[in-house]
Amino acid sequence: MTRTPDFLTPARLGRLALPNHLVMAPLTRNRAEADGTPTPLMATHYAQRASAGLIIAEGSTPNPVGQTYPDITAIHSDRHTAGWRQVTEAVGAAGGRMFLQLQHGGRVSHPATTGLTPVAPSPVPLPETIFTPDGHRPAAVPREMTEDDIRATIAEFAAAARRAVDAGFEGVEVHSANGMLLHQFLAANTNRRTDAYGGSVERRVRFAAEVTEAVADAIGAERVGIRISPGSTVNGVLEDDTDGLYAALVARLKGLDLAYLHLVRSAPEAGWYRRIRADWPGTLIGNPDLTDLTTETVTRESARMLAAGADLVALGRPFLANPDLLTRLRLGAPLNPVRERYLMYVGGADGYNDYPTLVDQPSSDSMVALDGARVA
Numbered sequence: 001m002t003r004t005p006d007f008l009t010p011a012r013l014g015r016l017a018l019p020n021h022l023v024m025a026p027l028t029r030n031r032a033e034a035d036g037t038p039t040p041l042m043a044t045h046y047a048q049r050a051s052a053g054l055i056i057a058e059g060s061t062p063n064p065v066g067q068t069y070p071d072i073t074a075i076h077s078d079r080h081t082a083g084w085r086q087v088t089e090a091v092g093a094a095g096g097r098m099f100l101q102l103q104h105g106g107r108v109s110h111p112a113t114t115g116l117t118p119v120a121p122s123p124v125p126l127p128e129t130i131f132t133p134d135g136h137r138p139a140a141v142p143r144e145m146t147e148d149d150i151r152a153t154i155a156e157f158a159a160a161a162r163r164a165v166d167a168g169f170e171g172v173e174v175h176s177a178n179g180m181l182l183h184q185f186l187a188a189n190t191n192r193r194t195d196a197y198g199g200s201v202e203r204r205v206r207f208a209a210e211v212t213e214a215v216a217d218a219i220g221a222e223r224v225g226i227r228i229s230p231g232s233t234v235n236g237v238l239e240d241d242t243d244g245l246y247a248a249l250v251a252r253l254k255g256l257d258l259a260y261l262h263l264v265r266s267a268p269e270a271g272w273y274r275r276i277r278a279d280w281p282g283t284l285i286g287n288p289d290l291t292d293l294t295t296e297t298v299t300r301e302s303a304r305m306l307a308a309g310a311d312l313v314a315l316g317r318p319f320l321a322n323p324d325l326l327t328r329l330r331l332g333a334p335l336n337p338v339r340e341r342y343l344m345y346v347g348g349a350d351g352y353n354d355y356p357t358l359v360d361q362p363s364s365d366s367m368v369a370l371d372g373a374r375v376a
């Protein structure tokens with residue numbers, strides 16, 4: 001008899017009991033209303049995936065200028081809070097639990113989307129075009145944040161975290177990865193400041209640390225995680241000294257007793273991964289670097305992530321394309337491939353809520369596996 005892989009067994013995240021070790025990674029899908037309010041379509045989408053140990057909902061902006069793209073979600077008005085509440089209630093009714101990712105895009109934004117000049121640590125534009133309601137446009141030069149802007153933004157993150165808890169989330173994830181605003185402060189090429197928020201690695205980590213501390217003060221550290229992507233050049237960031245930078249960030253954060261530290265695309269053999277695992281005393285979520293999205297690869301890489309000391313495993317595209325991912329992995333059944341890439345970021349149910357479960361695919365090999373499991 002084959003042993004149940006460890007990632008399918010129950011886990012804990014602080015005070016939360018999780019039915020398994022798999023976390024749905026945050027996935028921006030541009031299905032909100034124009035003002036950022038979550039839609040009933042989104043409630044259905046997340047409820048379909050409620051069997052995840054934990055769902056981390058997509059990046060949601062804590063203020064208007066932090067909006068990255070059209071139709072992404074927000075969490076800075078009563079309407080947003082009410083919209084998110086219908087999502088958390090649907091997921092709760094289906095037996096799931098959710099955190100919400102708080103994401104400020106910084107220079108990954110455009111006046112054609114927000115009506116505002118983007119803000120960033122320094123006036124260094126994104127070195128690529130950006131998607132807006134008018135199609136792809138050249139990036140705008142962001143305005144350098146003043147110390148008042150910094151203080152106000154930190155307060156907006158804290159207020160957004162309070163709203164998230166009001167909306168029924170178990171907690172929030174501070175997005176300090178993938179070239180978004182907090183990562184722009186971390187990276188040397190986007191942070192050219194000469195004040196207390198720029199220069200040495202200790203100064204460059206200060207903004208991310210202060211945002212996280214303020215959010216933890218607002219809702220309790222056990223409800224707060226942070227996501228980082230050491231070495232990533234997504235959205236044009238170049239960190240310069242990845243090891244020193246994250247050593248400084250971990251040193252600032254490790255006394256806070258946060259819910260978790262979440263590493264994007266973490267290869268267990270990477271030197272930075274091993275150093276961070278050794279330095280971080282709390283829960284670590286690893287997001288494996290998947291080369292393909294087959295059952296075999298997802299199973300192998302998830303097991304390898306736990307063997308390398310991660311406490312939980314975050315998966316993005318496997319959950320995107322497989323509402324019943326847990327069942328499929330348990331049975332060793334094939335996974336749905338991700339459909340047309342462009343459907344990831346457009347509105348509507350197409351390519352969003354219409355991914356079939358095994359039960360919807362009665363003629364496939366998957367059903368054989370499902371029947372086998374029922375008989376067994």
Ligand SMILES: Cc1cc2nc3c(=O)[nH]c(=O)nc-3n(C[C@H](O)[C@H](O)[C@H](O)COP(=O)(O)O)c2cc1C
Pocket residue numbers: 025026027028029058059101103175177178227264265287288289290314315316317318344
């Ligand atoms: C459609 C899509 C949207 C994403 N949106 C976010 C996001 O909002 N926040 C974030 O931190 N990462 C985001 N990511 C990155 C994923 O969370 C994840 O790190 C990445 O897809 C690698 O994991 P995977 O191979 O399991 O998909 C997104 C990725 C995809 C494919």
